[in-house]
Amino acid sequence: MSMQDQTKPVSADTKTARSARPVTERSTFQRILTLTVGPIIAAFLLSAIILMLVGVNPLTYYGYILERSLFSGLGLQQTATRMAPLLFLAAGLIVAFRAGIWNLGTDGQFLLGAVAAAATAPLLVGILPGWVVLLVGFLLAAIVGALWSVIPALLKAYQGVNEIITTLMMSFLGVLLAATLVKLIFRDPATTVPQTRTLPVADRLPRLFDTSISSGLIWGLIAVLAVHLMMTRTSFGLRLRMVGANPVAATHAGLSVPLLTMATFGLSAGLAGLAGASEILGVAGNVPANWNPAYGLMVIPLVFLARFNGFGAIVLVFFYSALMIGSESAARRLGVPQNFTLVLVASLLICLGLGEYIDQHKRKKER
Numbered sequence: 001m002s003m004q005d006q007t008k009p010v011s012a013d014t015k016t017a018r019s020a021r022p023v024t025e026r027s028t029f030q031r032i033l034t035l036t037v038g039p040i041i042a043a044f045l046l047s048a049i050i051l052m053l054v055g056v057n058p059l060t061y062y063g064y065i066l067e068r069s070l071f072s073g074l075g076l077q078q079t080a081t082r083m084a085p086l087l088f089l090a091a092g093l094i095v096a097f098r099a100g101i102w103n104l105g106t107d108g109q110f111l112l113g114a115v116a117a118a119a120t121a122p123l124l125v126g127i128l129p130g131w132v133v134l135l136v137g138f139l140l141a142a143i144v145g146a147l148w149s150v151i152p153a154l155l156k157a158y159q160g161v162n163e164i165i166t167t168l169m170m171s172f173l174g175v176l177l178a179a180t181l182v183k184l185i186f187r188d189p190a191t192t193v194p195q196t197r198t199l200p201v202a203d204r205l206p207r208l209f210d211t212s213i214s215s216g217l218i219w220g221l222i223a224v225l226a227v228h229l230m231m232t233r234t235s236f237g238l239r240l241r242m243v244g245a246n247p248v249a250a251t252h253a254g255l256s257v258p259l260l261t262m263a264t265f266g267l268s269a270g271l272a273g274l275a276g277a278s279e280i281l282g283v284a285g286n287v288p289a290n291w292n293p294a295y296g297l298m299v300i301p302l303v304f305l306a307r308f309n310g311f312g313a314i315v316l317v318f319f320y321s322a323l324m325i326g327s328e329s330a331a332r333r334l335g336v337p338q339n340f341t342l343v344l345v346a347s348l349l350i351c352l353g354l355g356e357y358i359d360q361h362k363r364k365k366e367r
Contacts, residue, residue, distance in 0.1 A: 108174020145273020
């Protein structure tokens with residue numbers, strides 16, 4: 001066989017590989033379009049239709065959002081500050097979802113962590129140094145959030161009970177318990193409106209430079225990046241992902257699935273508790289009775305859109321925070337309810353589900 005004959009198959013294979021490469025790139029782009037970009041555009045279009053049905057110009061509404069949240073200095077600072085608790089929640093959900101755990105009880109964990117921080121920090125001011133007060137508040141919030149997940153964790157780890165049901169039930173109980181604690185135990189006697197004692201502004205988390213941005217933003221970013229690196233670059237994260245991918249195979253590999261399940265719940269709920277502490281110790285200073293911003297359920301579609309990727313979650317949290325800040329201004333100007341962002345979140349969840357269905361249908365056809 002001549003040298004030319006030997007090179008012919010190689011060149012043919014090379015041409016085949018080169019021609020196949022654009023197809024792979026196109027299919028990857030199509031999946032991103034179906035699972036991420038498409039649902040976002042569809043949700044905004046669906047929300048625009050609803051706005052038109054109630055007599056509001058959607059372009060004017062979205063224009064106010066951009067003007068208030070991104071094109072103004074104060075609005076941009078408020079957007080960055082709003083990101084802090086959402087980033088902690090995103091970090092907790094990334095841990096849970098990558099490990100195959102549906103922790104839908106983050107709202108209860110968030111509120112109980114917030115109440116724990118709000119009830120403790122003001123009492124320690126003047127007794128301990130400022131940084132110790134903040135540290136104690138964060139630690140207590142993380143512990144309380146993690147403890148609130150113990151029952152769903154035990155039921156999931158040792159009885160196989162569906163955690164969607166148990167975490168949602170515990171979330172409702174947590175919201176009610178937080179309101180009860182504020183009204184009956186941790187209520188500030190100096191106020192007529194039921195709320196916890198207020199942490200003085202000077203003792204809250206420091207601001208970044210000469211802005212109104214809370215340094216909780218930095219800690220939230222660190223939390224998301226640390227979780228991303230833990231889940232993708234460490235043996236512990238690999239174990240959690242193995243449990244999420246195939247618990248039976250993980251058991252055969254010698255992993256303690258119940259203990260790893262408990263650890264996942266503890267980490268996820270602890271980060272939700274930290275989210276509550278960052279909101280109270282950085283911005284609000286106290287917890288009013290019946291306060292529930294419902295951040296946890298709002299972050300879930302963002303984490304899914306990011307495909308459980310920490311960097312993608314940061315970008316989406318930023319844009320959603322801008323949407324929340326801008327919608328408050330647009331609501332005042334156009335008479336749209338402030339809770340209209342929940343309509344957008346619901347539309348996003350619906351479009352996400354449709355995107356997943358379309359993607360799976362296409363993948364079955366390809367097989």
